[in-house]
Amino acid sequence: MLCYFRGLYTVHLTLELPFKEGMSSSSSSALETEIFQYIDLHQSDFIKDLKEWVAVESDSVQPVLRKEVMRMMALAASKLEALGATVNSVNLGSHQLPDGQHLPLPPVILGELGKDPQNPTVCFYGHVDVQPARREDGWKTDPYTLTEIDGNLYGRGSTDNKGPVLAWINAVETFRALKLAIPVNFKFIIEGMEEAGSLGLEKLLEEEKQCFFSDVDFIVISDNLWLSKKKPALTYGTRGNACFFVEVEGGDKDLHSGTFGGIIHEPLMDLVALLDSLVDPTGHIQIPGIYDSVAALTEEERKLYESIEYDIEEHKNNSGVKKFLYSSKEEILLHLWCYPSLSIHGIEGAFHEPGIKTVIPAKVIGKFSIRQVPYMDLSVVKQQVEEHLKNVFSKRNSPNKLKVSMPLGAKPWVADVNDPLYKAARRAIKTVFGEDPDFIRDGSTIPIARLFQSITQKRVIMFPIGAADAGEHSQNEKISRHNYIEGTKVFAAFFLEISKLRGQLHETSSPETNN
Template sequence: MLAEWVAVESDSIQPQLRAEVTQMVKIAAASLQDLGANVMLHDIGIQQLSGGQNISLPPVILAKLGEDPLKPTVCFYGHVDVMPAKTQDGWKTPPYNLTEIDGDLFGRGATDDKGPVLAWINAVNAFKALNIDIPVNIKFLIEGMEEAGSLGLEQLVEKEKDCFFSNVDYIVISDNIWLSTTKPALTYGTRGNACFSVQVEGGEKDLHSGSVGGIVQEPMSDLIALLDSLVNSCGHILIPGIYDDVVPFTEEEKKQYELIEFDLKGYKANIGVKEIIYHTKEEIFSHLWRLPSLSIHGIEGAFYEPGIKTVIPSRVIGKFSIRQVPHMDLIKVECQVKKYLENIFSERKSSNKLTVSMQMGAKPWVANINDPQYEAAKKAIKKGLNSFYHGNWFCLEQY
């Protein structure tokens, strides 16, 4: 079944593939119905694109299985949309064709997050096939716009908080990764994500560099300067005040880091790089989990095909994101970014027009690792994988 799910190009970023996303949501809904779950597809409205067009958002699945008042209720969250994937991005296999290589499965969504959603469905199926009573009531929240910022989801959750979600005791998310490829992990926190666009607009049309190069202030030059001002070569964010709300490290956290086994060589091989900026596990963990980071993702409006096109774009848009940690406020981060870029832009004394906007914002979170559901998860992992791992074989990770 995973191969069938991976084959659906449910890319939520590209509007022209929205029908594929909706189809994937309906496929997941049908699988839940086959379990005997009560499945509801909720309409969450429309999305307005940057060009002004409106496009329907895919429905969100709310499903429930079991309503025993003596049992706790666990809600599983997952998503069935994916990020864009093309062979030229570095895929060694067709991204929408599930391929097995040396026992590993490769395909867009196999890990994030179609595979985990199917794992929960298969787990329930196993209970039913063995005629074993499921010890909890189960609810499912499955969406198709997570990769695009979970558009419409917050409003639906708010609407259903006193109804569908009113009796939920625990929430489980299986949309994370392990620090190691050999040891299981429990994630107890994630950084948030504030996504920005920086638009620099010049004249009314693209120009030829052979005709006017050297006499106009080029939007691309302004944009490159702005993007270059955001972060230094060591990954330190240069926006004033961005680290002000980061809580100092505690001794308890430092001790937790010391207990985590970490193979630096294996980690670099797994992510496909020769070197990383930091060399001790404490530095690496803190910059992965405990400190904000800034990444530049792309430029829209610039020529990117092979070959040379000697054009001066009239309008370019840079895209970057800041992964913020708990206690950082999204609104404050947005103000800090806008003020900083506007100051840098004014120093260039450019006649072009600058527009900075936050396109998407997700809050960070961190949980208590001693919470009952984490204790239950530890026991479940040990019991399920005991034949493969021994000793102190799993770690707690904060992303």
């Protein structure tokens, strides 16, 4: 097992910041004021830094831009070094493209700042690569020139994820600039392949779990969004994703519907019947047993829903959907977060082009997926799906061959909102934004939280600073000046809060359950 930091422990620079009075809980208000004032006064510097980072076209999707990703990794490493952190850029080797070409993977940056065993150690994960963006895709401004319009900072990566990474760094920088000691040890893990599937990351985490992560108390990820445009949020769960292929094969070649229509069991007819058996028109999944293990909603969680800021009409308008299956906020959020859903994505092997082709396809593969929730077990879900499809198929007396597989299964993730970590984040938010955050989940699957939790066995918090309308992955991605600057403050306030958690972080049980 490689252990990149083994050698570094003996040579890293020890932080020797003066410990100021005023770090106690009772007087944190004055300290906060000082910190927040500094952040407000240095807004332009922080935005200048973000502009510099956004200017690097660190698109990890397009191979031709890999050198820009490399340049971005070097920039990020320098930034951490300027903080005083020890930085190790771990070479992950190369990967092969579908055309056979080998491309170097960007390094993963492992950084650390502070090593006092008395202090809690927080590890921040972020990525500095971006999705592709071109002006002609419909951007109103050059995507790689951070441009402020009406208080919004437009640019690719402004919110996903360069802005939040810099906000965290800015917060640490503020403590340094003010010569405030921080009774927190920092670790950083910054990657450059997130938008291309985090290639190599999982292997690195496995290799580092006993080394770099051994003294980490928890991991902070700030790579998602609030549910609202205005109200802050903390994310404590994501759904899993079990993807299924259901293949029906007739003969070995496509047939002419004139010469065979009416005398054979068409594979696509079988498949359509199988797919039609999955969900009823009300959205209820018809697979027997599928809801059996779904965690019951607690009264405590139900209460969380009441105060959540979520505009159904706006969600409808943004998506172009005319009517949801449910009319109340609570029902909609429950069905996105706490209940499984099943979506059909398409069919491979059938005619899919415009126009007409009167073919009877020989082999067709239906693609659907189930977003599963705690405590649905992936292997049980797989078995339930298989049994159900085999049962429906057997009633058709079809001579065709049925094959069901689950090529991808990602588990759901859920955290305990009563964990001191979440409470600390909540207090920081209340301090900076003046209101409690929404405690939200995400209906989609964010493998990174689950990945960190599963491998490192550390607790994870998803702590977004971007608003619902930030346009991640879309044209005109932005972070508002407000969210960027208040986000910097909220991270700083969070450092103060977690510094108070000494001793509490080791008290709770391991975060790893079967989900």
